[in-house]
Amino acid sequence: MATMTGMSDALTPRARAREQTMRDIVRIGRTHLATEGAAALSLRAVARDLGLVSSAVYRYVASRDELLTLLVVDGYDELGDAVDTALAGVERSDHAGRLVAIGRAVRAWALAEPATYALLFGSPVPGYVAPAERTTGPGTRVVTRLVEVWEDAWLAGVVAVDDRPTPAPGLAEDLARIRRELAITAPDHLIARGVLVWAALFGCVSFEVFGQYGAGTLSRPEDLFEHHLAVLVGTVGLR
Amino acid sequence: MATMTGMSDALTPRARAREQTMRDIVRIGRTHLATEGAAALSLRAVARDLGLVSSAVYRYVASRDELLTLLVVDGYDELGDAVDTALAGVERSDHAGRLVAIGRAVRAWALAEPATYALLFGSPVPGYVAPAERTTGPGTRVVTRLVEVWEDAWLAGVVAVDDRPTPAPGLAEDLARIRRELAITAPDHLIARGVLVWAALFGCVSFEVFGQYGAGTLSRPEDLFEHHLAVLVGTVGLR
DNA sequence: TCCAAACGAGAGCACTGCTCTCCCCAAACC
C-alpha cells in the first residue's frame, strides 16, 4: 500500500521481475498440466523446475488453487484466441461456415491441449471452484461467438428452422434474461436450439477428448465430427 | 491356491467376511466421493471410517486407483440400473418415449450423484486409466439402450429423418464396424445421427452438472432439458 | 545513505499413497 500505489503499469524493476516470474510459473504449470494432468499439478514441482524452494513460490501464488485459476484463465484465453483466429478467415455473412469454423477450432484446440481442455470443461477439480470474477469473462468468449452467429443469421433473415418443439412456457423468463444480457433479438425457439447446439458441440468434443467413444474405435474421428457439425448447422436452421 | 480352489461361490466364512469388507470399502468410498470428490478420495480416510489402519485396506484394495475402478464400475452399474428402471415403464414401441425416458434417467441420476457422474463422464482422473476389461461392460449399458431405440424404430419403419448431410465416405468403414459389433441394421446416416444424439445428450447433462451454463443462470433447467430432448428426438427422426 | 519492502531459504506440521515387517488367531487340514 505504501510506495508504489497508483495505476501500476509504470513498470518498476521489481514489478517487471515479478511479472516475469509469474509468467514462468504459469508456463511451467502448463507443461506440468499437459504432462501429468491437473491432479498431479504440484506447487513443489513447479518450484523445483523454477529453481526455487517451495515456500518461495507462495510469494507469487497464494495457493495451489490460485495456480489452477491462472491456468484456467490462460486456457480460456488461448481457446478464445484460437476461435477468433479461425473466424477471421470466414465471411461474417457465411453463418454456417462460421459455426463450422468455431466447431473445428474448439475441437482442434481441445485435441492439442487435452489437459487444459479437461480443466476447463471436464469435471471440476474437487475442492476447487474457479472464482467467477476472474474466469467468466474469458470463459464466455466462445459462447459469445456462437450467439453472434445465430443473431447475425436471424437478423439477415436466413434462419430456416421449425419453431417446434415449442420451448416450455416456464422457460420464457430464462430465455428473456439471456436475450437481455446478450442483447440479442432472436426468438425463444432459436435461442433454445442455440443452447442445445452449444452443449452438443462441447459434448462431441468432450467425448472425443475423454475417450468416451471407446479407445481406438474410430479410425476417422474428424469425419464423424464434420458430419455432426453439419447436422448441428441444420439444428439451428443455418445454410 | 491351496485349499479352496474351485468355483468359489461356496461361501467359506473367510470369503464371506471378505466380501462384506469389500462392500463396506465401496460404500464408504462412495460417501467420500460424494462429499469430497474424486481427487480428495483417500484410502487412509476410508480406512479410518472403517476402523482400520491404512495398511490393512491394502489387503483388500491394491491401490487407490483400484478403489477408483471399483467406484467406476459401481457407478456404471447404478446408472445402467436407473436407465433400465426408467425404460421398464415405457412401451417398447414408443421409441420417442424411450429416448426421452433414457435422457431423463441419465440427467436425474447425474444430478443426484454428481461426483460419480464426474468420475465416469468428466475429465479423466490424472494418472488413472480405467481398465477396459472391467469397465467397458457396464460402461456401455446406456449406449446399448440408445442403440436399441434407433434400431427398433428403424425396424418398425417409423424413422423419418433426412439422410443428408451424408456421412463422409471415410466413415463407412467405422460405421460398418459399429453395425457389425452391435448387430444392427440401421443405415449409416441414422447411426451417425445416433452417435451425435448420444454425445449431445451427455453434453447437455455435463453442462448442467458441471455448471457450464453459468452458476444459477437457469431457473428452470429441467424445462430446457426437456426441450433439448424433444429436439434430439427429431434429430434421429423419431416420433 | 538508509530503511522498508520484497524475496528466498529452511524447518516444520499434517496429510497422502504405499511398503515392509511383525504377530495373532481363526480357519483349514489331518
Add this chain to the structure above:
DNA sequence: GGTTTGGGGAGAGCAGTGCTCTCGTTTGGA
C-alpha cells in the same frame, strides 16, 4: 481334537504433497 498355515490387522517408515512461519539477505526507492 490337534497342528499348521495363511489371512489379516497393527505399526513403523519412506517419499511426496500443501501450506505456514521464521529468519536472513537483497534491493529498490525516498
